[in-house]
Amino acid sequence: MKKWILGLAMLGGMHTLTAQIDHSTPTAGKSWLAGGAQESYLSSPPLPLPALREADILWEKRIWRVIDTREKINFPFRHPAHSLFTALVAGIDSGQLTAYSPADDRFSEPLAPAAIWNRLNQTDTITIIDPITGAYQQQVVTNTFDPARILRWRIQEVWYFDTRHSTQQVRILGLAPLLETTGEEGTTVSYESPLFWINYAEARPWLAQYAVASSDNDHSRSSWEDLFAMRQFSAYVYKENDLLGRRLQDYRSGEDLLRKSKQIDRDLQHRKMDVWSY
Known part of the structure; x- marks a missing residue:
């Protein structure tokens, strides 16, 4: 009797599950709850930044950092x-x-999308052999850009002390993907150059619509705007705003360069704590 009742309950549950899935339309673009395999993500607009006046800023310092995507975080x-x-x-x-x-x-010169893709999707001329005539022919091919080539990002931010709220805060100003340049003979050149700059204030609403991949919980994911707001990334200082506009590597090298980068980070944190020291 118990087995018979359990069987009816299982059939009823399967009928309910089947009724929830609509098979009349294609499953492309549907989440797994609707019978598809699309990852579901409900985006929300970013929170407005706190009101800030020029008169409220007692101190500020501009910092440039580098995000290495090969770090685990x-x-x-x-x-x-x-x-x-x-x-x-x-x-x-x-x-x-x-x-x-x-x-x-400083976001002063806009770039057309075509100018970016002309730099990324490079064309080359190769020699091929016609399989029928055996004659040599020149053919132009386009090398499609692989996003995996972006190994590091440059981030520009400003640290400031807000006298109105008596807090030290940081705001991200811009983002730039860095592309490693390759020499003519296939040797890697020891410098990187930014592809373009993105004004982060303009990009916040757009980045809030895109989810960040998570290794823990695919259902509870944050957006790229959330990631930067909560500073869930690792980056090191490569430049600070000084009198000569120098990068750290222009006057430091080796371990001295690493120590200077960490010292700038420590000074920012100590300034935040020293405000309340008596």
Whole structure:
């Protein structure tokens, strides 16, 4: 009797589950709850930044950092389907985001999407043999850019002390993907150059729509805007705003360069704590 009742209950549960799934439309784009395999993510607009007046700022310092995507905490930056580069390029191609010239990190010169892709998708001429005639022919091919080549990001931020709220805060100003340049003979050149700059204040609403890949809980994921707001990334200082506008590598090297980078970070944290020291 118990087995018979249990069997009816299981059949009823299967009928209820089947009734919830609509098989009349294609499953492309549907979440697994609706019978598809699409990952579900409900985006929300970013929280507005706190009101800040020029008169409220007692002290500020501009810092440039580098995010190395090969560090474990930065692995989401390299996800094949949910990378930061993919999200930004989608916004640039759709006209929702503006890319700025890499020559100036003040966002003064906009770049057309075509100019970016002309640099990324490089063309080359190769020699092929016609399988029928055996004659040599020249053919132009386009090398499609692989986002996995973006190994590091440059981030520009400003630290400031807000006298109105008596707190030290930080705001991200811009993001730039760095591309490693390769020499003519296949040797890697020892410098990187930014592809373009993105004004982070303009990009916040767009980045809030794109989820960050998570290794723990696929159902509870944060957006790229959440990641930067909570500073869930690792980065080191490579430049500070000084009198000569120098990078750290211009006057430090080796272990001295690493110590100087960490010292700048410590000074920022100590300044925050020393405000309340008597």
